Amino acid sequence: MRTILFWIFSGVAVVSALLCITRRSPVASALWLVTTLFHLAALYVLLDAHFIAAVQVLVYAGAIMVLFLFVIMLLNLGRTGPGDMKGAWGRVVAGVAGFVLLGELLAFRLAAPPGRLRLPAGAVEHAAEEQGAVTAIARPLFEAYLVPFEITSVMLLAAIVGAVVLAKRKL
Amino acid sequence: MLLGPALAVSAILFSLGVVGVLLRRNAIIIFMCVELMLNAVNLTFVALSQQLGLDGQVFVFFVMTVAAAEAAVGLAIIIALYRHRDTLNLQHINLLRG
Numbered sequence: 243m244r245t246i247l248f249w250i251f252s253g254v255a256v257v258s259a260l261l262c263i264t265r266r267s268p269v270a271s272a273l274w275l276v277t278t279l280f281h282l283a284a285l286y287v288l289l290d291a292h293f294i295a296a297v298q299v300l301v302y303a304g305a306i307m308v309l310f311l312f313v314i315m316l317l318n319l320g321r322t323g324p325g326d327m328k329g330a331w332g333r334v335v336a337g338v339a340g341f342v343l344l345g346e347l348l349a350f351r352l353a354a355p356p357g358r359l360r361l362p363a364g365a366v367e368h369a370a371e372e373q374g375a376v377t378a379i380a381r382p383l384f385e386a387y388l389v390p391f392e393i394t395s396v397m398l399l400a401a402i403v404g405a406v407v408l409a410k411r412k413l
Numbered sequence: 414m415l416l417g418p419a420l421a422v423s424a425i426l427f428s429l430g431v432v433g434v435l436l437r438r439n440a441i442i443i444f445m446c447v448e449l450m451l452n453a454v455n456l457t458f459v460a461l462s463q464q465l466g467l468d469g470q471v472f473v474f475f476v477m478t479v480a481a482a483e484a485a486v487g488l489a490i491i492i493a494l495y496r497h498r499d500t501l502n503l504q505h506i507n508l509l510r511g
Contacts, residue, residue: 245415248418248419249418252418252419252422255422255426256426256429262433262445263429263437263442263449272445275448275449278452282455282456285459286459288415289415289419289460290463291462291470293470294455294459294470294474297474297477298455298477301477301481302480305481306481309488310441310445310484310488313488313492314441316492317491319439326438326502327436327437328435328437328438335435336432336436337432339431339435340429340431340432341428343427344424344425347424347428348421348424351420351421351424360465361464361465379470379474382467382471387468387471387475390475394475397479397482398482400482401481401483401485401486404489405488405489406489409489409492409493411496
């Protein structure tokens with residue numbers, strides 16, 4: 243059951259990603275990207291990452307894509323002008339580069355992680371069942387990764403200030 | 414275990430993102446393709462965290478934070494660019510072309 247659902251969701255995600263990079267209108271592209279992100283959230287649920295799935299829907303499919311659509315609306319890019327695809331030569335280069343990269347990545351997949359790094363089967367699900375899905379992530383986040391977490395807040399502040407300075411007409 | 418299939422899907426999504434960046438000339442669509450690549454990497458992290466421990470999901474959390482900051486700054490740059498050049502077509506934004 244889980245495997246069938248996995249293939250359905252991943253099939254829809256890949257097809258909508260393909261539509262996202264081929265649609266002419268930026269609005270259509272953005273909406274297909276939202277579809278891809280939602281289906282990725284479903285894949286996270288199937289991979290036992292429930293908290294990450296919720297954050298994916300809230301932050302990616304919600305906040306970030308609203309920001310994209312808002313900018314498209316602000317710049318009035320919705321109408322379909324002449325296509326912005328590259329010419330025949332550019333398409334050939336993009337296709338060949340894509341297939342070469344895909345082959346390389348699928349070859350990397352054969353290199354399994356070394357056995358001594360691998361946890362015993364079911365350890366992650368067991369931790370999530372024992373402590374709850376959120377606590378299981380919060381514990382490493384606020385213990386081992388506390389300093390990166392705090393630095394993240396400084397980075398977000400810098401991003402806010404930078405975005406305001408860049409987008410402002412006159413300072 | 415869904416580890417192998419998840420890594421394959423992630424590889425396909427990442428390659429589609431790269432193809433999109435190489436194929437399009439609209440700056441905002443190229444930016445969306447970059448987001449697609451970030452998401453493919455997140456899928457890899459989540460898939461491997463099933464076997465290698467929950468630290469992978471913490472990393473996904475950080476990647477999402479960086480992506481949110483990057484989207485805010487990048488879209489501000491795009492707005493400034495559109496204001497100066499009245500276009501988002503990267504063919505016409507070629508000050509750095511050799």
